[in-house]
Amino acid sequence: xxxxxxxxxxxxxxxxxxxxxxxxxxxxxxxxxxxxxxxxxxxxxxxxxxxxxxxxxxxxxxxxxxxxxxxxxxxxxxxxxxxxxxxxxxxxxxxxxxxxxxxxxxxxxxxxxxxxxxxxxxxxxxxxxxxxxxxxxxxxxxxxxxxxxxxxxxxxxxxxxxxxxxxxxxxxxxxxxxxxxxxxxxxxxxxxxxxxxxxxxxxxxxxxxxxxxxxxxxxxxxxxxxxxxxxxxxxxxxxxxxxxxxxxxxxxxxxxxxxxxxxxxxxxxxxxxxxxxxxxxxxxxxxxxxxxxxxxxxxxxxxxxxxxxxxxxxxxxxxxxxxxxxxxxxxxxxxxxxxxxxxxxxxxxxxxxxxxxxxxxxxxxxxxxxxxxxxxxxxxxxxxxxxxxxxxxxxxxxxxxxxxxxxxxxxxxxxxxxxxxxxxxxxxxxxxxxxxxx
Ligand code: MEV
Numbered sequence: 001x002x003x004x005x006x007x008x009x010x011x012x013x014x015x016x017x018x019x020x021x022x023x024x025x026x027x028x029x030x031x032x033x034x035x036x037x038x039x040x041x042x043x044x045x046x047x048x049x050x051x052x053x054x055x056x057x058x059x060x061x062x063x064x065x066x067x068x069x070x071x072x073x074x075x076x077x078x079x080x081x082x083x084x085x086x087x088x089x090x091x092x093x094x095x096x097x098x099x100x101x102x103x104x105x106x107x108x109x110x111x112x113x114x115x116x117x118x119x120x121x122x123x124x125x126x127x128x129x130x131x132x133x134x135x136x137x138x139x140x141x142x143x144x145x146x147x148x149x150x151x152x153x154x155x156x157x158x159x160x161x162x163x164x165x166x167x168x169x170x171x172x173x174x175x176x177x178x179x180x181x182x183x184x185x186x187x188x189x190x191x192x193x194x195x196x197x198x199x200x201x202x203x204x205x206x207x208x209x210x211x212x213x214x215x216x217x218x219x220x221x222x223x224x225x226x227x228x229x230x231x232x233x234x235x236x237x238x239x240x241x242x243x244x245x246x247x248x249x250x251x252x253x254x255x256x257x258x259x260x261x262x263x264x265x266x267x268x269x270x271x272x273x274x275x276x277x278x279x280x281x282x283x284x285x286x287x288x289x290x291x292x293x294x295x296x297x298x299x300x301x302x303x304x305x306x307x308x309x310x311x312x313x314x315x316x317x318x319x320x321x322x323x324x325x326x327x328x329x330x331x332x333x334x335x336x337x338x339x340x341x342x343x344x345x346x347x348x349x350x351x352x353x354x355x356x357x358x359x360x361x362x363x364x365x366x367x368x369x370x371x372x373x374x375x376x377x378x379x380x381x382x383x384x385x386x387x388x389x390x391x392x393x394x395x396x397x398x399x400x401x402x403x404x405x406x407x408x409x410x411x412x413x414x415x416x417x418x419x420x421x422x423x424x425x426x427x428x429x430x431x432x433x434x435x436x437x438x
Pocket of ligand 1: 087285
């Protein structure tokens with residue numbers, strides 16, 4: 001019988017990996033778990049150490065499948081797009097959509113803007129009307145004081161692009177914010193931005209204490225926090241595909257191209273207008289986006305948070321993609337914010353993230369934004385295409401069959417027999433169980 005943990009454990013992070021495993025197993029798991037934990041250790045100690053350095057309290061690794069979707073033509077260049085995902089049929093769907101569009105002009109992508117944002121929130125006892133008069137002086141000071149921090153980024157084409165000072169009376173009468181715009185070149189820039197913001201915060205405090213232009217009352221200034229914003233509505237990429245409807249034949253299911261385009265546009269319009277559908281539709285987009293973001297060592301939580309805020313920017317959560325059918329031409333496009341880096345962070349440290357970027361030809365951050373957006377659009381195209389033609393389960397369950405068989409510990413022979421039995425038939429968990437007699 002496994003005992004629940006009785007006492008607080010202190011110094012867990014100071015234990016070595018074997019001790020942590022032993023503790024976890026004793027407290028919460030069956031003794032056989034130790035073997036499983038060990039099984040996922042990397043054979044190369046030096047690489048294992050790199051992984052252990054990424055996080056804390058590590059006890060083993062948690063592998064995810066790493067695949068590639070070939071035949072992606074984006075702005076005329078062909079890519080094999082690396083994707084990390086645990087969901088069956090995501091890579092297959094992206095590959096199928098990439099192949100489909102390869103012969104129809106490929107994907108197009110353009111970066112609309114690549115600006116990041118950071119905020120310093122503070123409490124200040126001055127009058128709101130005074131801030132315009134003081135902003136220049138403040139900016140000159142903070143910029144001068146943080147020159148050492150920004151110099152290298154400026155040499156790479158980034159740096160601080162502008163500062164505005166806002167009053168937030170909805171929080172409190174004395175609540176203010178510095179909103180700072182950044183360029184971060186090929187890095188995602190989180191560490192750079194946060195370091196600069198904290199220095200801005202410290203200088204803001206010094207300015208309040210020292211500036212001759214402030215009244216006694218205005219010297220009462222308290223910095224509350226300094227952190228980047230993951231809302232990046234000015235770090236946006238647009239990807240699209242377009243071709244004459246007459247070229248949109250779907251050979252496998254023989255659907256008339258005009259019928260297909262009409263149903264497809266209709267389905268996307270539902271996702272523009274109905275939030276319940278929009279969330280699922282966007283989840284399909286993020287299936288592709290996240291898979292490439294993870295494979296390239298980028299921050300998928302930041303990308304997710306930004307995408308959903310962007311999807312709700314007019315107050316209603318809507319589909320991130322749009323479809324137009326005009327003059328017998330079908331156009332499908334996706335606009336989304338993507339704060340990505342191709343230098344810094346995990347991009348060089350994680351051997352597979354580095355490999356992904358090598359496979360993509362060491363793209364700039366802006367080129368990677370185009371690749372990720374194209375993967376999201378491809379995924380969305382494949383999902384909606386299935387939804388408005390065959391339904392999603394046909395393809396999905398075919399891919400999922402191997403997982404179902406694994407859950408029944410099926411032998412090689414049973415796997416072959418099940419695949420043959422269900423060829424051309426609808427696959428379901430219950431159906432497979434019945435066939436295997438489990
Ligand atoms: C499943 O992971 C994603 C879909 O539900 C997306 C969609 O409905 O558009 C198939």
